[in-house]
Amino acid sequence: MNDANPYVDYARMDALHALQLPVTDSPFEMQFILLSQVKELLFRMVHLELEQARTRICEDRPEAACRALSRAVRHQRTLIGCWESMNAMPVDEFLPFRDTLGEASGTQSYMYRLLEFTLGNRVSAMVRPTDFTRFPQLSAELQRPSLYDEVLRHLARTGLPVPEHILTRDVTGPYVPDDAVEDVWATVYRSPDKYRAAYDLAEQLLEVAYQFSRWRATHLLVVERMIGGKRGLGGTDGAAWLRKINEHRFFAELWTARSAL
Numbered sequence: 001m002n003d004a005n006p007y008v009d010y011a012r013m014d015a016l017h018a019l020q021l022p023v024t025d026s027p028f029e030m031q032f033i034l035l036s037q038v039k040e041l042l043f044r045m046v047h048l049e050l051e052q053a054r055t056r057i058c059e060d061r062p063e064a065a066c067r068a069l070s071r072a073v074r075h076q077r078t079l080i081g082c083w084e085s086m087n088a089m090p091v092d093e094f095l096p097f098r099d100t101l102g103e104a105s106g107t108q109s110y111m112y113r114l115l116e117f118t119l120g121n122r123v124s125a126m127v128r129p130t131d132f133t134r135f136p137q138l139s140a141e142l143q144r145p146s147l148y149d150e151v152l153r154h155l156a157r158t159g160l161p162v163p164e165h166i167l168t169r170d171v172t173g174p175y176v177p178d179d180a181v182e183d184v185w186a187t188v189y190r191s192p193d194k195y196r197a198a199y200d201l202a203e204q205l206l207e208v209a210y211q212f213s214r215w216r217a218t219h220l221l222v223v224e225r226m227i228g229g230k231r232g233l234g235g236t237d238g239a240a241w242l243r244k245i246n247e248h249r250f251f252a253e254l255w256t257a258r259s260a261l
Ligand code: HEM
Pocket: 035, 036, 037, 039, 040, 086, 094, 105, 106, 107, 108, 109, 112, 126, 219, 222, 223, 226, 227, 231, 232, 233, 234, 235, 236, 237, 238, 239, 241, 242, 245
C-alpha cells in the first residue's frame, strides 16, 4: 500500500517533529524548544529577504530592495510576536529546567549572528573560533560588504557625496558611524521629492532597524520577567549586558540625521 503523505513528505514534517528532545518531563521545556526553533527559522526568513535586498541594491534597483525589506519587516513582526508565547510560561515552570540548559545561550545562535553581520554589526568577538569553522557562512559573510555598505555604495553611484574612506573601508569589521554619511542622509531627508528612491530606501532601512531594536527590547523584558538580575547562561551579567546591547542601532546615521533636520 502506498503510504505517501504529500504534505508531510514535501516539507519533511516527520523529521521536523522529531527534532525536539526535552531532557526533563516539563511540558514547558517542549514549548521552550519549539519557540527557540520557530525563532531560528524566522531569523532565516528575515535573512533570506535581507539577501534579496542586498542583491537588488547591487543592481541599483532600490524599489525592488524596498519590497524585500518590507517583507523582512513582516517576518520581524512575527518574530517579536513569538515573545508573547514565551511569556505564557510561568517563571516557576522555567527555572527547574533552566539548570539543564548548561551553558547554552542565544549568543551562540549562528543564524542570529549572520543577521547581525549581514546588516553591518560585525563584532567577530561574539563568535567562538570553533563556530567560524563549524558555520562557514559566518566567515564568508565577513568577506562581503554588508547590506549597509552596499546601500552606501549605491548612493555614491547615484551621485551623493559618500566619502571614499567609507566606500573602501575594511568590510570585515563593524561599521563605524560617520558624520559625512549623516550629512548625506540629512540631504536626502531635506529634499524627499528630489531624492525619492533614496528617501524610500532610508525609511525601509530604518523600519528594519526599528523592528530589530524592538526585538532586542522585548527580549530584555522577557529576560527580566524570567530571571530578574541573574547571570546569563552564556556568562554575561544577564539583563545588564542586554541593556547595553539595546543601545546599539543599525544604520546609526539614519537615526542621528534626525537631529540635524
Ligand atoms: C526565558 C527565555 C530566555 C532567557 C531567560 C534568555 C536570556 C538571555 C540572556 C541572559 C542573554 C545574555 C547572554 C547570556 O549571558 O546568555 C541572552 C542573549 C541572547 N538570547 Fe536569550 N533568553 C531567552 C530566550 C531566548 C530565545 C527564545 C531566543 C531566540 C532564539 C533568544 C535569543 C538570544 C540571542 C540571539 C542572544 C544574544 C543577543 C546578542 O548577542 O545581541 N533568547 N538571552
